[in-house]
Amino acid sequence: MPKGSYRTKWCPGDPDVGPHSYMGEARWIARKALGKSLPKGAIVHHIDGNPANNRNDNLLVCNRSYHLLLHQRHLRFNWPPLDPVTGEVKFD
Numbered sequence: 001m002p003k004g005s006y007r008t009k010w011c012p013g014d015p016d017v018g019p020h021s022y023m024g025e026a027r028w029i030a031r032k033a034l035g036k037s038l039p040k041g042a043i044v045h046h047i048d049g050n051p052a053n054n055r056n057d058n059l060l061v062c063n064r065s066y067h068l069l070l071h072q073r074h075l076r077f078n079w080p081p082l083d084p085v086t087g088e089v090k091f092d
């Protein structure tokens, strides 16, 4: 697996995943920490910008608008890293 990429878990029959049966590892860990399903529309943000770092203390559960705000603020400091080719945010 390339460094810095999202990890997923195979969760067949899990009520929180769709028919594809895969859940992002970050969501899986956040759900475990919460002890319940994530709220509808919740996004799991990686505080250090590394989507492969799914430690509890690197994950922040937030809604879409707060997530956007977080990224807008970080972009002022050139974070998260931008793809040098496309100039787009590399990950969530």
Ligand SMILES: [Zn+2]
Residues within 6 Å of the ligand: 044, 045, 046, 067, 071, 091, 092
């Ligand atoms: Zn994010």
